[in-house]
Amino acid sequence: xxxxxxxVKNLRKEFGGLTATNDVTFSMGRREIIxxxxxxxxGKTTLLRLISGILKPTSGxxxxxxxxxxxxxxxxxxxxxIASTFQNMRPFRRLPIVANVMVPCLSPRAMKRGEWVKKVExxxxxxxxxAGISDMALEKASTLSQGDLKRLExxxxxxxxxxxxxxxxxxxxxxxxxxxxxxxxxxxLHKGGRFGRLHSEGPAMIIIEHKLQxxxxxxxxxxxxxxxTILADGPPDVVVKDPKVIEAYLGDGGTTCS
Amino acid sequence: xxxxxxxxxxxxxxxxxxxxxxxxxVAVLVFIAAVLALPLVTQDxxxxxxxxxxxxxxxxxxxxxLLSGFTGQMNFGHALFxxxxxxxxxxxxxxxxxxxxFSIPLGAMGAVLAGLIIGIPCLRLKGSYLALTTLAxxxxxxGLVFAFPGITGGELGLSGLKKLTGSRVADYYxxxxxxxxxxxxxxxxxxxNTGIILHAIREDEVAARAAGINTTRYKLxxxxxxxxxxxxxxxxxxxxxxxxxxxxxxxxxSFQVIIWSVFxxxxxxxGPIAGVFILNPFMEVLRIFLDNFPSLPEMRMFIFAALVLLxxxxxxxxxxxxxxxxxxxxxxxxxxxxxFFRRSCRICNAEMT
Numbered sequence: 001x002x003x004x005x006x007x008v009k010n011l012r013k014e015f016g017g018l019t020a021t022n023d024v025t026f027s028m029g030r031r032e033i034i035x036x037x038x039x040x041x042x043g044k045t046t047l048l049r050l051i052s053g054i055l056k057p058t059s060g061x062x063x064x065x066x067x068x069x070x071x072x073x074x075x076x077x078x079x080x081x082i083a084s085t086f087q088n089m090r091p092f093r094r095l096p097i098v099a100n101v102m103v104p105c106l107s108p109r110a111m112k113r114g115e116w117v118k119k120v121e122x123x124x125x126x127x128x129x130x131a132g133i134s135d136m137a138l139e140k141a142s143t144l145s146q147g148d149l150k151r152l153e154x155x156x157x158x159x160x161x162x163x164x165x166x167x168x169x170x171x172x173x174x175x176x177x178x179x180x181x182x183x184x185x186x187x188x189l190h191k192g193g194r195f196g197r198l199h200s201e202g203p204a205m206i207i208i209e210h211k212l213q214x215x216x217x218x219x220x221x222x223x224x225x226x227x228x229t230i231l232a233d234g235p236p237d238v239v240v241k242d243p244k245v246i247e248a249y250l251g252d253g254g255t256t257c258s
Numbered sequence: 259x260x261x262x263x264x265x266x267x268x269x270x271x272x273x274x275x276x277x278x279x280x281x282x283x284v285a286v287l288v289f290i291a292a293v294l295a296l297p298l299v300t301q302d303x304x305x306x307x308x309x310x311x312x313x314x315x316x317x318x319x320x321x322x323x324l325l326s327g328f329t330g331q332m333n334f335g336h337a338l339f340x341x342x343x344x345x346x347x348x349x350x351x352x353x354x355x356x357x358x359x360f361s362i363p364l365g366a367m368g369a370v371l372a373g374l375i376i377g378i379p380c381l382r383l384k385g386s387y388l389a390l391t392t393l394a395x396x397x398x399x400x401g402l403v404f405a406f407p408g409i410t411g412g413e414l415g416l417s418g419l420k421k422l423t424g425s426r427v428a429d430y431y432x433x434x435x436x437x438x439x440x441x442x443x444x445x446x447x448x449x450x451n452t453g454i455i456l457h458a459i460r461e462d463e464v465a466a467r468a469a470g471i472n473t474t475r476y477k478l479x480x481x482x483x484x485x486x487x488x489x490x491x492x493x494x495x496x497x498x499x500x501x502x503x504x505x506x507x508x509x510x511x512s513f514q515v516i517i518w519s520v521f522x523x524x525x526x527x528x529g530p531i532a533g534v535f536i537l538n539p540f541m542e543v544l545r546i547f548l549d550n551f552p553s554l555p556e557m558r559m560f561i562f563a564a565l566v567l568l569x570x571x572x573x574x575x576x577x578x579x580x581x582x583x584x585x586x587x588x589x590x591x592x593x594x595x596x597x598f599f600r601r602s603c604r605i606c607n608a609e610m611t
Contacts, residue, residue, distance in 0.1 A: 052468065054464060054467075054468065073467075073472075074464075074467040074468055075467050075470050075471055075472045075473070078467075078468060078469065078470035079470050083468075083470075084468060086465065086468070090462045090464065090465040091461075091462075091465070092457065092458045092461035092462055092465065092466075093461060094457070094461060095454070095457055095458065095461060096593070099454050099457070099458075100458075102451065102454050103454060103455060103458045103466060103469045103471060104469035104470055104471075106451050106454070106455055106471065107469055107470025107471055108470065108472075109470055110470065120451060138592065138593040139593075156465075156469055159469075160469065160470050
């Protein structure tokens with residue numbers, strides 16, 4: 001394939017005097033799962049927001065399936081097939097959970113993909129079913145626990161049938177058991193197929209996460225960011241042994257990283 | 259004949275199964291019946307006039323709720339739509355001689371145009387900035403009205419429009435039935451999928467964008483829809499009063515609309531309508547009553563303010579949602595509303611707590 005699925009080139013974002021991401025360049029294939037790690041403030045979330053169009057880059061370009069999406073409107077990017085979740089969950093608090101998921105189901109992309117789905121609500125229910133919170137569909141979103149909010153975020157992202165799914169700390173704040181469950185559903189989603197009325201393309205994924213043990217199990221490749229630059233890029237077992245990475249995480253003299 | 263009987267039976271069945279089970283639905287039914295039956299009780303010119311104005315303002319308040327309550331775009335200049343439509347209607351009627359049933363919809367289209375014109379620059383603004391900007395637009399327009407007295411009639415406004423209909427009772431039915439129909443349409447809009455998107459924009463616009471919703475388009479749609487309904491109210495007002503003056507653009511009217519809506523209960527189309535139907539006749543009754551005490555000239559506005567303040571203090575979500583929560587409770591399992599005295603849910607039979 002001549003063009004790669006997602007191509008990020010020399011991406012740079014400055015907030016005033018602070019350079020959040022500094023000439024980040026990477027590309028990914030259609031079937032890949034990338035883990036994006038790095039210490040706090042390394043620019044992971046900024047990179048995600050640049051790709052999903054919430055922030056506009058200072059310079060650099062992002063290409064998705066050969067099309068330049070740098071600085072495009074968020075909803076256009078979503079409708080091209082890039083869905084993302086928020087690190088600090090942003091549900092529509094006063095709406096029932098099912099209505100939360102109906103909103104992405106009403107986006108042009110989801111409507112086109114699910115032409116045979118007469119009822120938006122049914123599709124939203126299937127997205128909730130996939131995320132595992134369908135039993136609470138009629139509760140207000142403000143009543144959900146932290147872990148369930150994470151699932152709601154995932155359900156909302158999945159409901160647009162994305163081709164590239166960007167998850168920002170999907171395991172953050174979850175108990176070990178919940179993390180296990182979430183990791184399983186992410187892996188299941190990546191395989192693709194049908195979940196009820198919900199169609200999964202088997203999206204490529206970028207996962208930002210701090211819980212490396214779980215992350216290592218599902219990703220093919222890890223990118224390490226530090227101070228806005230890419231420190232290391234490669235298969236998980238190689239990356240964690242990289243002395244530069246260990247130094248960034250633990251400082252000098254560290255031996256293990258988990 | 260048998261078909262008619264079967265049809266009537268079905269209506270009664272729906273009435274018993276769907277309407278009579280909930281106090282709020284019964285209240286709506288009673289309200290509609292009362293509005294339609296009022297001229298049978300009294301044909302007093304003054305009372306009918308008050309009720310006609312009340313229904314016109316009810317359309318206006320509901321349209322404000324459609325924009326500001328649901329989409330969260332705080333519009334402090336809702337009189338703009340009202341005034342633009344009133345002036346456009348008056349000009350069409352006076353200059354081109356169009357009858358009311360053409361001039362009012364065309365006037366409303368003028369208000370839609372105004373909604374587009376102020377909506378596009380306002381889309382970039384949020385919160386108090388948006389409120390201040392929208393507050394300025396009717397004032398600007400009022401300046402324009404005074405600047406071109408040849409077209410707009412200046413301070414006197416345009417007078418001598420055609421009557422809405424021939425008689426007061428017909429006027430009453432036209433405005434009130436329109437109020438019921440337009441209120442129903444607005445409620446249906448907010449109850450549809452579009453309504454969910456409007457809710458989502460109010461709750462979190464960034465998240466709505468990240469869900470693939472073109473929020474700009476929907477906000478503009480809300481501006482236009484709201485402008486259209488407010489425009490209908492403005493056209494009706496112009497034809498009923500036979501006058502389109504600068505008073506339709508006043509800042510006071512914009513705030514009046516907000517007070518009605520907040521009093522009745524925002525984010526529910528029925529709340530503002532009920533708010534107008536309670537506050538407006540109440541103010542008139544108070545006026546008549548207080549005429550007996552000439553020593554208390556400004557008592558009316560004081561009572562009005564106290565009433566609104568007390569409502570906001572003790573029922574922050576508005577009068578109607580507060581009342582509704584008192585007489586109805588939500589089933590903990592299936593979230594269907596029930597009368598407060600029911601022990602078990604009427605749908606899923608779960609025990610009510």
